[in-house]
Amino acid sequence: MTWKKLSHKEISERVFGALDKNHNYMNTKVLGVPASYLDQEQFYFDAPFLKDAPFLSAMIANPNHIGIHTIGESEPFFAGTQEIEKELIELLATDVFKAKPNSIDGYVASGGTEANFQGIWVYRNLFKAEYGAKNEEIGVLFSEDAHYSVNKSCNILSLNPVCIKVDENTREWNLEDLDAKMKAHPQIKYWIAFITMSTTMFGSVDDPDPIIDKIKKNTEHFKVHVDAAYGGFIYPFTNEENKLTFENPYIESFSVDGHKMLQSPYGTGIFLCRKDLIHYTQTEDASYVHGTDFTFCGSRSGANAIAVWMIMMTYGYEGWKFNCQRLLDRRDRIATRYDELGIDYFCNPHMNIITAKAEGFNADIAKKYHLVADNYKDPKWWKIVVMTHVQKHVIDEFLLEL
Numbered sequence: 448m449t450w451k452k453l454s455h456k457e458i459s460e461r462v463f464g465a466l467d468k469n470h471n472y473m474n475t476k477v478l479g480v481p482a483s484y485l486d487q488e489q490f491y492f493d494a495p496f497l498k499d500a501p502f503l504s505a506m507i508a509n510p511n512h513i514g515i516h517t518i519g520e521s522e523p524f525f526a527g528t529q530e531i532e533k534e535l536i537e538l539l540a541t542d543v544f545k546a547k548p549n550s551i552d553g554y555v556a557s558g559g560t561e562a563n564f565q566g567i568w569v570y571r572n573l574f575k576a577e578y579g580a581k582n583e584e585i586g587v588l589f590s591e592d593a594h595y596s597v598n599k600s601c602n603i604l605s606l607n608p609v610c611i612k613v614d615e616n617t618r619e620w621n622l623e624d625l626d627a628k629m630k631a632h633p634q635i636k637y638w639i640a641f642i643t644m645s646t647t648m649f650g651s652v653d654d655p656d657p658i659i660d661k662i663k664k665n666t667e668h669f670k671v672h673v674d675a676a677y678g679g680f681i682y683p684f685t686n687e688e689n690k691l692t693f694e695n696p697y698i699e700s701f702s703v704d705g706h707k708m709l710q711s712p713y714g715t716g717i718f719l720c721r722k723d724l725i726h727y728t729q730t731e732d733a734s735y736v737h738g739t740d741f742t743f744c745g746s747r748s749g750a751n752a753i754a755v756w757m758i759m760m761t762y763g764y765e766g767w768k769f770n771c772q773r774l775l776d777r778r779d780r781i782a783t784r785y786d787e788l789g790i791d792y793f794c795n796p797h798m799n800i801i802t803a804k805a806e807g808f809n810a811d812i813a814k815k816y817h818l819v820a821d822n823y824k825d826p827k828w829w830k831i832v833v834m835t836h837v838q839k840h841v842i843d844e845f846l847l848e849l
């Protein structure tokens with residue numbers, strides 16, 4: 448395990464050291480870059496607290512992490528802070544998703560939507576480049592509980608969305624439906640399986656084995672992306688038997704959001720994929736960018752990547768695991784009371800989401816405590832997400848009222 452906790456001082460020194468290695472707009476002769484530090488009327492460098500605030504200092508210095516830094520060349524101006532991003536990608540890939548060292552590319556994207564899009568985009572272009580596939584010959588398989596970003600990606604990339612039914616109670620893919628839908632689309636020769644490590648509404652986690660087995664029976668041309676936007680910073684820490692890792696040879700990419708469970712700022716979705724894939728989304732026309740561009744977003748905040756790294760370093764792997772377990776303990780208070788009250792609910796034992804059936808559930812209390820409905824027009828489910836701010840006394844108050 449290489450993801451170790453660092454002290455506040457060590458974190459601070461590392462970030463300021465990285466900023467020093469960047470070309471600083473303040474004291475370097477940078478004439479050609481179409482960017483600068485943040486506006487000095489509003490965000491001035493000489494604010495006294497900045498010397499103890501590495502993230503805010505990085506925000507003001509405003510490094511642009513355009514491109515991808517795990518492969519080839521990158522903009523030399525921001526080499527210092529790019530190293531920090533590279534480190535967090537490698538730690539996540541190896542310590543959390545069990546990849547072999549230096550076998551993964553990745554970057555800090557705008558969010559889970561972009562990271563999911565990036566995965567589907569890579570595979571679409573691979574099928575086109577390697578097999579001459581046409582868009583209408585490529586299908587994306589996902590469950591009805593998958594995040595809507597998969598539909599958005601199919602829409603933008605002109606691919607066929609193929610939605611698979613789930614079991615009402617277990618939320619598992621209906622394998623007969625998977626088989627039938629694949630057979631019902633004979634024009635689709637290439638498939639992208641979009642598997643979810645914690646669905647948004649239920650916290651259910653797809654089991655890759657039966658899904659991949661069924662897909663294999665229908666085609667030899669398929670690729671697997673895992674949407675761990677929500678679950679990536681909790682499920683691998685609470686379930687030692689997690690099967691959604693790079694140890695599974697069929698799984699080739701992940702999206703993992705920092706701005707959900709890790710509590711980093713918005714703009715910290717993370718995309719990871721095996722080496723030898725990212726070139727399928729290389730935009731060679733980006734000729735004025737050193738190393739060109741492989742991402743969907745282009746310019747992106749180096750400070751955001753630093754924020755993810757800083758939070759990871761504050762806890763270390765073991766500290767983060769402890770945090771996750773604490774949330775599950777709080778979730779259990781709710782589960783126990785739901786059991787006593789005879790409330791029907793879905794809850795993955797390793798996840799901090801607990802989703803109750805709306806039938807018989809007091810909707811006024813659900814609304815008062817801002818539970819989230821699957822569909823506000825006609826709720827069938829109400830969910831609670833036990834995040835850090837969901838304190839025990841509020842849970843107790845809610846349960847008492849229930």
Ligand SMILES: Cc1ncc(COP(=O)(O)O)c(C=O)c1O
Binds near residue numbers: 558560
């Ligand atoms: C499972 C899952 N995937 C993807 C996303 C999209 O993430 P973002 O809103 O960061 O684009 C979400 C957001 O809730 C999600 O829950």
